[in-house]
Amino acid sequence: MKVRKLTLAGLLIALGVICSAFYIPLGAAKCFPVQHMINVISGVILGPFYGLGVAFCISLLRVLSGTGTLLAFPGSMIGAFLCGLLYMKTQKLHMAYIGEIIGTGIISGLVAFPMATLIMGKEAALFAYVMPFMISSLGGATISIMVLNVLRKTKVWQEWLTCLSK
Numbered sequence: 001m002k003v004r005k006l007t008l009a010g011l012l013i014a015l016g017v018i019c020s021a022f023y024i025p026l027g028a029a030k031c032f033p034v035q036h037m038i039n040v041i042s043g044v045i046l047g048p049f050y051g052l053g054v055a056f057c058i059s060l061l062r063v064l065s066g067t068g069t070l071l072a073f074p075g076s077m078i079g080a081f082l083c084g085l086l087y088m089k090t091q092k093l094h095m096a097y098i099g100e101i102i103g104t105g106i107i108s109g110l111v112a113f114p115m116a117t118l119i120m121g122k123e124a125a126l127f128a129y130v131m132p133f134m135i136s137s138l139g140g141a142t143i144s145i146m147v148l149n150v151l152r153k154t155k156v157w158q159e160w161l162t163c164l165s166k
Contacts, residue, residue, distance in 0.1 A: 004164055005046055009054050012042050016058035020067045024136070031132055032068075035076050036100055036140020037147065043084030044096050044148060045160060055080035070120055074111040075133055079104030093148060097141045105134030 019034040035058060043051035055076040062068030082103030087096035109130030116122040116129070151157045 005050055008160075008164070009042065009046060009050050009057075012038050012054050013057045013061070016054070017061045017065070020058070020062050020065075024139075031136030031139065032072075032076075033136055033139035033143060035072075036079065036104060036137045037143040038140075039076055039080035039104070040083050040096055040100050040141055040144035041147065043080050043099070044087045044093065045164070046084070048081050048084030048088055051080040051084035052077055070115055071112050071129070074108040074115060075104060075129075075136075076108075078108045078111065079137055082107070093145070097145060100141045100144075101134065101137045104137035106130060109133040 016035055016038045020032060022032075022034060024031040024033070035055075038058065039051060039055055042054040046054070056073070059068060059072035059076050062072050063070065079100045080103070083096045083099035086099035087093070089095075109127070109132075112129035112133065113124060113126050116124045148157075151160075
């Protein structure tokens with residue numbers, strides 16, 4: 001089971017890094033809706049800890065390759081973990097979406113402030129990152145809603161759940 005989960009996590013990481021070239025500049029931050037889509041998908045299918053690991057690996061590779069900033073870490077990891085945790089506890093997809101939006105949009109937006117000011121030396125207001133992170137997570141969560149709903153209507157969803165539970 002761990003090999004299958006690690007394989008799917010690796011594929012999601014690769015997708016996240018490849019798609020990091022697609023971003024939307026929004027105020028003080030770059031918005032990566034594909035990252036948030038992957039957060040929801042990995043949190044729902046793999047669980048909160050794998051979701052957190054996928055988000056960390058994508059952020060690390062983006063920072064190392066120069067396509068992301070240090071804000072990529074709180075901007076993805078908190079939402080991915082909260083998304084997976086809420087889905088694990090409730091087994092409801094809408095709770096996963098809410099977890100991504102609250103985790104990334106609000107909590108990560110607030111955590112980004114001290115990172116930006118103390119570590120990165122940028123001047124920013126306390127709530128400067130909340131709105132850009134919220135918009136990005138809403139876009140990614142919306143995409144993931146469509147993807148997961150399509151997968152749930154096909155045999156792929158059940159095959160994944162069966163395959164990953166063996």
